[in-house]
Every structure is written in structure tokens, then in C-alpha cells.
Amino acid sequence: MTIAPAGGGFARALDLVTRVRGVRGAMLVTGDDGLVVAEQLMEGIKGPAVAALAASVARRLGRAMETAGVGATLFWHLQAERGALLVVPAPSGLLVVAVAEPEVNVGLVRLELLRAAEGVG
Amino acid sequence: MTTRAVEPWTLEPMVGFVQEAGARLVLVMTSAGQVLAQHGFSRAMDVMSAAALGAAIMASTDEIARQLDQPPFAALNHQGERHGIFLAAVPTNRGRLVVLVVYDLDVSSLGLVQLFFGQLAADLRAASPKPEVPKQVLAADFERDLGNSLNALFGR
Numbered sequence: 540m541t542i543a544p545a546g547g548g549f550a551r552a553l554d555l556v557t558r559v560r561g562v563r564g565a566m567l568v569t570g571d572d573g574l575v576v577a578e579q580l581m582e583g584i585k586g587p588a589v590a591a592l593a594a595s596v597a598r599r600l601g602r603a604m605e606t607a608g609v610g611a612t613l614f615w616h617l618q619a620e621r622g623a624l625l626v627v628p629a630p631s632g633l634l635v636v637a638v639a640e641p642e643v644n645v646g647l648v649r650l651e652l653l654r655a656a657e658g659v660g
Numbered sequence: 661m662t663t664r665a666v667e668p669w670t671l672e673p674m675v676g677f678v679q680e681a682g683a684r685l686v687l688v689m690t691s692a693g694q695v696l697a698q699h700g701f702s703r704a705m706d707v708m709s710a711a712a713l714g715a716a717i718m719a720s721t722d723e724i725a726r727q728l729d730q731p732p733f734a735a736l737n738h739q740g741e742r743h744g745i746f747l748a749a750v751p752t753n754r755g756r757l758v759v760l761v762v763y764d765l766d767v768s769s770l771g772l773v774q775l776f777f778g779q780l781a782a783d784l785r786a787a788s789p790k791p792e793v794p795k796q797v798l799a800a801d802f803e804r805d806l807g808n809s810l811n812a813l814f815g816r
């Protein structure tokens with residue numbers, strides 16, 4: 540697991556997420572720019588690429604939600620064959636992103652992502 | 661949107677980059693400001709101004725790096741309210757090229773531009789032809805070459 544230099548608060552927020560069984564990494568990403576602020580990722584996960592693309596999806600989803608008149612996005616989960624991407628936007632504009640294995644406990648990850656988002660909010 | 665290239669090998673990498681990164685304007689030029697390809701510009705004056713300014717900014721940051729006794733900076737990003745400017749150099753067989761990207765903050769982001777710029781740089785390096793023996797520049801050829809370049813960039 541690689542740990543990018545970050546403030547203690549950010550590291551603690553990511554710890555909440557990465558300690559969940561089946562989570563392969565967690566990141567704090569700037570929602571506007573798609574840049575990595577802090578990360579704790581297993582080897583082989585391309586942090587900057589995931590950050591840029593996740594932020595891009597988040598922006599588009601946000602627009603779709605607003606257009607649909609259902610308000611701001613609180614949590615999203617994309618399930619793929621070999622894993623999942625789970626994201627919670629923090630009030631500060633940061634995104635808390637988790638990359639997980641397919642059989643991860645999504646409810647638990649969501650809970651920890653929300654707690655992490657509160658922590659960095 | 662217009663996408664044109666004076667040197668055809670630059671076209672495919674640039675088109676791929678524009679599609680992936682959602683860039684609004686792109687210029688691929690030499691470090692002296694000679695334009696090799698452009699996307700999104702509609703007027704020759706705009707291209708020439710942007711190329712001259714981009715090359716000047718690169719020259720300035722190179723000099724700052726030199727004064728700091730550092731290798732040249734990899735890239736420069738400047739964000740405004742609605743648009744961002746990304747400027748970076750790419751070493752190729754054709755020499756050191758400079759890429760200027762203007763992106764809408766609504767459509768793209770610095771992260772996306774940085775991410776796909778890596779691919780653009782690799783594609784340009786792979787596509788660039790081996791250097792030729794430099795020709796002697798004649799005043800008579802200059803006007804014709806300039807005219808040909810503008811025709812290629814703006815289809816006149």
C-alpha cells in the first residue's frame with residue numbers, strides 16, 4: 540500500500556475507509572480539478588488516473604442529479620466485473636473515493652466514506 | 661471545430677487528445693512558436709498570437725528554471741473563472757515541441773488534461789519522424805512555406 544504525504548487529518552480519514560475488508564485503496568480528490576490530495580492505494584492502482592476520471596464522472600452525475608431535480612449527489616457506487624468504485628462528495632468539495640473488490644461490504648464502505656467526508660468537510 | 665496540421669503525423673495524436681481530454685483549443689508547436697497543428701482556432705491571427713505567447717511563456721519558465729539551477733519545469737497550469745490554460749513541452753524526434761491546451765472548467769479539468777497529456781506526449785514521440793538534414797532557409801522559400809503552413813492550418 541502506497542501512502543501519499545498528507546496531513547494527519549486526511550490520513551486518519553482515509554484509514555477509516557481502507558481498514559474495511561475488501562477495500563483496495565482510498566483517495567481524497569479535488570472535485571473541480573480531479574487531482575489527488577491524499578491517497579492510500581494498493582500497488583497497481585493508478586491514483587492520478589482514477590482521480591481524474593472519478594472527478595469527471597462525479598461532475599457529470601452531479602449535473603444529471605440537478606437536472607433531474609433530485610438535489611446534490613450524496614453517494615455513488617459503480618460495480619464492475621473485478622471491483623467497484625465508491626464515492627462520497629465532502630462538503631468542502633473534496634471527493635472521498637474508494638476502490639474495492641467486487642464482494643466488499645458496500646454498506647460498511649458507504650458508512651466509512653460518509654464518516655471520512657465529515658472528517659475532511 | 662477545425663482541426664488542422666501542417667505536419668500530418670501530429671494530427672492523430674492531437675485528435676485523440678482533444679476527444680479524451682475535452683479540450684477546447686490545442687496548439688502543437690515548436691519551442692520557437694512555429695505551429696505544427698491546431699484544434700479549435702478559427703482565425704490565423706489567433707493562432708499566431710497564441711503560439712507566440714505560449715512559446716514566450718515556455719522560454720520564460722525555462723529561464724527561471726535555469727536561474728534556479730533546475731531542469732526545465734514539466735508543465736504550467738493557469739486557471740481562470742471558466743477556462744484553464746495548460747502548457748507543457750514534449751521531447752520528440754522533431755525536437756522539443758510545446759503543447760498549449762485551453763480547456764473549459766465545465767467540460768474538463770486539470771486532472772483529465774494532465775492524464776491524457778501523458779498519452780499525447782507518448783503518441784507524439786512515437787509518431788515523430790527521424791530528424792532530416794536541415795535545409796538552408798532562403799527568403800524566396802520563406803513566403804511560400806508560410807503560405808503553405810497557413811493553407812494547411814486554415815484551408816485557404
